[in-house]
Amino acid sequence: MSVLILIDHADGHVKKASLEALTYGAAVAKQLGVPAAGLLLGTVTEDVAALGQYGISTVYQVANETFNTLDAQVYAKAITAAVGTTGATVVIFSHNQTGKAVAPRVSAALKAGLVAGAVALPDTASGFVVKKAVFSGKAFANVSVTSAIKVISVNPNSFKVEAVGGTAEVKALDVTPVAARVKVTAVNKVSGEVPLTEADIVVSAGRGLKGPENWGIVEDLAHVLHAALACSRPVADSHWRPHHEHVGQTGFQVAPNLYIAIGISGAIQHLAGVNRSKVMVVINKDPEAPFFKAADYGIVGDAFEVVPKLTAAIKQLKG
Amino acid sequence: MKILVCVSKTPDTTSKIAFKDGNTKFDEAGVQWIINPYDEWYSLVRAIELKEKDAATVIHLVTVGGADTEPVIRKALALGGDEAIRVNAEGGDSFFIASQIAEIAKQGGYDLILAGKETIDFNGASIGGMVAELLDVPYVALATKFELNGTTAVVTREIEGGEEVAEVALPVVVSCQKGVAEQRIPNMRGIMAARTKPLKVVEPVGADNLTQVVSYELPPAKAGVKLVAADNVDELVRLLHEEAKVI
């Protein structure tokens, strides 16, 4: 019995979402009184043993560069094999892009029940029950996993990364990848931006901004806060902003520490994707805007006046 | 080209989310049902676009659900598609549902299986990947664009902070999200045609449930908004820094 956590990486670096998954997995292992190990498929430039600081005793690595590109089928076969050799009974992913592609495959291959998008540690008092977000953040479900092996993908930003110190023993795992069928022909990263689903702070704007030419004030605020940018659905639909910034029930669901909504009315479909944020701030000129019912802090005012002042005040705070 | 589109019904996005029977069941009273937006706006519309380009394309829709899902399926057929298959089973977890869809897929011999990236009620994001695993075919999740180049799928997919283009030979399972297509409104002709399109009902195959929802809960109520005057942004910054400790 052990807990195995997938260490997801890109461009040679372990993703923040994976550090959260490691922290989560280490806590699950502690709760069950079993060891926690990481599984690294592929290669990273960082010191792998140092991942022990997140509470895992071992990192199993398959140092084959095939894994540096995501082919969910290749990943699932390797993970399934690793679960067999390590005797893992709980397999943990981040509910990020990789986890969404791979965890369901691993679940089906092992006939191991999957809780996708966990927001809390399992309740193991009687059985194995994990809380997950449902109805796009409007509610939670407590899901009992009844199979012998359990698969959990952890919602990004639900667990704070905790470094407890220590180093992990790195063990090479002998797994030959099956032939990849997915070939990546182009990668297009928006450089210099904080990825939305990994961000601690999100600055989001809506139709109240009137047009794409006015986004400078939003970008400036995001910049001083090292925040990711987001927008409401009509803003993305009108191509004022790219699709990957659309948050809400039919866009990205985010749960940052701080969500700042500028010129967004707060429609139920918008709130559904953002209301798990720890703190929400609304700036809207209409005091009746529904967002004021959901937010923690608010300013009734014109975004074009308030936002530049806010940016300046934060700049001053940060010195 | 034979395409299978997975379709699920979900509560309308404005539905009041409430639970009954000691918070163990979703309260369906007064709820309007819609086609899961990811299935409708992206997977289904993209399949229809492919058929518009190549008339030899056949589109089947599949859903797992009781007889009460039929109006939603008819609505999907009004947008397009040649026939629908309903696997007659209520409830069931992701693995159970994926097992049913995989069974239909095996029998139908599809080149392409499209699913939405997730349902907006359970948010499992699991069906596509499970079906792919059960069929042992490749899976590309979170597509934002989908093109066909002969028998190769060219899929743009979301990655952290960007996108990448992945090529994969058919057959393949792809989960779709915004960007893949644009929402369409069914027209009168489509609605009329949908009435006579075949809707086959098949019985489920035996499959396990590996998970079970034991209870639901609503998020704790918010304490209420603290308003700060528009000419006093310094106070907002102070509150965020000292009280909320988020900046």
Ligand SMILES: Cc1cc2nc3c(=O)[nH]c(=O)nc-3n(C[C@H](O)[C@H](O)[C@H](O)COP(=O)(O)OP(=O)(O)OC[C@H]3O[C@@H](n4cnc5c(N)ncnc54)[C@H](O)[C@@H]3O)c2cc1C
């Ligand atoms: C099935 C379905 C799914 C949907 N999914 C989503 C989703 O995922 N995400 C999403 O966002 N929406 C979604 N919507 C749309 C949603 O219902 C709203 O229409 C949308 O969120 C409104 O966007 P908005 O707040 O930017 O625009 P509006 O509702 O037009 O609000 C603009 C706001 O800006 C304020 N404003 C105007 N000028 C200023 C100014 N100078 N300074 C400050 N404030 C100003 C106004 O008071 C107003 O409150 C969905 C709808 C449906 C039917």
